[in-house]
Amino acid sequence: MRQSQLFPKTRKESPKDAESINHKLLVRAGFIDQLMAGSWTLLPLGFRVVGKINNIIREEMNAVGGQEMLMPLLHPKDLWNETGRWDKAGDIMYKLKDERGKEYALSFTHEEVVMDLLRKNIKSYADLPLSVYHFSTKFRNEPRARSGILRGREFMMKDLYSAHVSESDMMDYYEKVKGAYVKIFKRLGFNFKVVEASGGVFTDKHTHEFQVVDANGEDTVFACNACDFAQNKEIFTGNMGDTCPDCKKGKIAKLEGLVEVGNIFPLGT
Numbered sequence: 001m002r003q004s005q006l007f008p009k010t011r012k013e014s015p016k017d018a019e020s021i022n023h024k025l026l027v028r029a030g031f032i033d034q035l036m037a038g039s040w041t042l043l044p045l046g047f048r049v050v051g052k053i054n055n056i057i058r059e060e061m062n063a064v065g066g067q068e069m070l071m072p073l074l075h076p077k078d079l080w081n082e083t084g085r086w087d088k089a090g091d092i093m094y095k096l097k098d099e100r101g102k103e104y105a106l107s108f109t110h111e112e113v114v115m116d117l118l119r120k121n122i123k124s125y126a127d128l129p130l131s132v133y134h135f136s137t138k139f140r141n142e143p144r145a146r147s148g149i150l151r152g153r154e155f156m157m158k159d160l161y162s163a164h165v166s167e168s169d170m171m172d173y174y175e176k177v178k179g180a181y182v183k184i185f186k187r188l189g190f191n192f193k194v195v196e197a198s199g200g201v202f203t204d205k206h207t208h209e210f211q212v213v214d215a216n217g218e219d220t221v222f223a224c225n226a227c228d229f230a231q232n233k234e235i236f237t238g239n240m241g242d243t244c245p246d247c248k249k250g251k252i253a254k255l256e257g258l259v260e261v262g263n264i265f266p267l268g269t
């Protein structure tokens with residue numbers, strides 16, 4: 001197709017309310033269009049880019065045995081009550097009521113749904129390990145949805161879930177998936193760090209985030225200049241310039257403006 005026929009036309013001016021660079025440039029170049037704060041249409045060019053990224057992710061998820069499927073976005077309240085997260089995740093989860101007063105969650109994650117699926121369909125330990133994933137929309141009630149497509153109220157995510165017979169098998173797979181993400185972000189050409197972080201509403205254990213360096217984001221990371229040691233600011237207890245606690249050789253530097261592009265969690269039972 002000719003570029004002259006592409007919808008929509010490029011434009012010289014940035015939108016008046018645009019604060020972040022990705023918002024200004026991607027709107028001007030015709031990749032995205034804002035419906036309201038944190039809510040975007042992927043225009044034909046933007047949709048093509050996302051499709052190419054999804055294919056890279058899909059190949060690497062399939063390579064670690066992930067099976068692709070698609071789960072629904074509208075969830076019954078009962079399922080979220082079983083884990084206590086109907087109340088615990090109240091700040092970020094959109095909740096709605098139908099005309100008969102029945103309550104639902106709009107998905108911000110799929111642990112509850114995937115566990116319901118597995119308990120109905122796994123008959124024996126011999127059915128494990130198992131890993132399934134999907135690409136789908138997530139909804140998050142972001143108080144600060146002003147960073148263009150970096151912080152949306154509605155966005156597309158790939159999430160993979162695995163189940164195992166033992167903690168050691170889970171941790172082996174955790175490392176395998178960590179390696180799969182490293183491959184994905186290398187293929188995408190990112191300068192990134194694998195960063196230790198807290199699990200937030202997901203787990204009490206430490207987790208790993210994948211953070212793009214030299215970006216225009218909101219995250220701060222403390223990282224060694226000699227080895228792979230990196231922790232996010234929520235869990236790092238030292239100071240800039242400290243000797244690295246890992247290799248005891250390098251110095252700790254503070255990196256700002258990073259963008260989180262992935263996160264893995266050892267959720268346990």
Ligand SMILES: [Zn+2]
Binds near residue numbers: 244
């Ligand atoms: Zn180090």
